[in-house]
Amino acid sequence: MRNFAFGKAQSVAQASASASLVAEAMLAPDGGAGLNDLRIVKAGGIDLMDLMKEGLLAPAEVTSLAAVPGLDAIAPTPEGGLRVGSMVTLARLAEDPAIRGRYPALAEAAGSSASPQIRAAATFGGNLLQRPRCWYFRLAEFRCLRKGGGHCYAIAGENAYHAIFDNRFCAIVHPSTSATALVALRAEAELTDADGGTRRVALEDFFIGPDRDVQRENDLRQGELLIAVLLPPSAGLSMKHMKLAQKESFDWPLADVAVVLDLSDGGACRRASIVLGAAAPTPWRARAAEAALTGKRIDADAAAAAGRLALDGATPLSGNAYKAPMFEALVKRAILAAAS
Template sequence: MNRFEVITPADLASASRLLAQDGHVAFAGGVDVVDLMKQGIVSPTALVNLKGLKELGGIEVRPSGELRLGATAKLSEVAEHPAIRARFTAIAEAASETATPQIRNLATVGGNLLQRPRCWYFRNPDVNCLKKSGDKCYAFGGLNRYHAILGGDPAFIVHPSNLAPALIAMRASATIVGPAGEHTIELEKFFTLPTVDPKRENSLKPGEIITEVIVPAPSASVSSHYLEAREKQSFDWPLVSVAIALDRAPGEKTIRDARVVMGAVAPVPWRSHEAEAALKGGPLDEPRARAAAKAALKGAQPMTDNAYKVVMAKVIVRRAIMSAAGLEAA
């Protein structure tokens, strides 16, 4: 690991100016940044400490009912917040499934959204893969058990965030501050596919900082659920995850609207419009949930070692839909 300095900026504007400089990297919880440094993937000359900036902290449920998550809010705070658990259930469930209790007490909302892929080729300092300015993705034709089955070409990483699918399912937006000022972007549009640029996973530019995530108030008729499958029930990243948000007419079973967002199957949190269309306009039951799960994986293109993900994802999506509706899944 190279020598570096730690800089604690006085305010958000100073932090933005520092992060616009080459070799300056942001950290708050520091979980992924430290890993990347140890693995030789990044070699910053300076770490810009964001932990003390009050604009980035806190959790608030506003009088309007919308939820504000500061970028440096801890995942443990999100998982345990009573109002989030009651009204934004999928978000609390996703936060509670992340890593271990010790890491959740350190890791932040912004860090979870911005963490880099866990692909073993990308994380190997001796492999110059496509994401590190190389000319190929070694997962294609290589060891690809944990890689993408949707949207992967030309880089077959999967996005590792637990929180992102749940936030997108609940229609979240991110507020971003940078050299050009402040703007807001739908979180679904914040993440970018490798066809845009294989070396990055989001649209954040030099000097830009996520300050907060805003989730609009769900109506009383909306229910949500997050579910994932992983190899180990202790600390592990999901093999497949899904977040579901369902809007049912009060007193009726008909699905008026639905959001289905999968994780760990694509280079971005993968929203399935096909699954949503299969759910809308009718009463929810096991056959409809099964049809939606099948539609969610219609375009899947597994590689040599990860076809199991297609089967697993169908099961996880179906079960999550049923659970979001308060029904027992087979």
């Protein structure tokens, strides 16, 4: 690992001025080792340390966000939702009474991420902005398409844990479990730059697929920081997050699903959000399944039909067709659990 300078930002503006885009830095030869002015902002540092140890990123300076006031706050919004700071840890997100009471699907997703030790250090913002966990991407020996190379090795290679949707150019799956729940909740990202300019963007639009940019996973711009996620009001909503993994205690999901239902007093579904994680390069909206539930009472037959429709458009690769029945079962179970 290359030596680097370390500092602590005291304000959002100071941190923004120190921010380089990790995705762009990794396109430079040797992970940017030749860029003497490469400066990276660190939240919890879990993914950053992985990238540095793997020889994929070599910043000259790392700036910590730990001392920036307000980034670790969970506070109500005027609209009746919650504003969750990007430095809130996954452990706190999973345990916070307001999150557990009003957004249980998000608490479930955060609480099932990684191990207790990692959840205690990993931040909400860092979890959303982490880079893909594809083994070809993570090995310096493979100059894959996402790192500026010529093609995606996973499409014709070892792809057991890769995407079954939107995998024509690049077969990564989005690495954040929390993102699955957030897209189902229709949450927004709050971003700011060194000049104090802010913008809000729906997370569904913030995460970008390979057809839009094959070398990036999000719409974070140069000099911008993700400072918070805005959760809309949840009154009247029923929700559930479920995950399947080889080692349930701490492993990356083979499949995960978030379901959010808006049910009438009579039990009919007014609106459904069904999002699949570990399925595509972005959290994947199962739109056909959502449409099938709208206007219907939720029962076992309706949930089973939605589970089948959730696979609409799937294109499994040579080693990951087993994911299809997993998602079908998870969607059905999550719908019934949310409705109950």
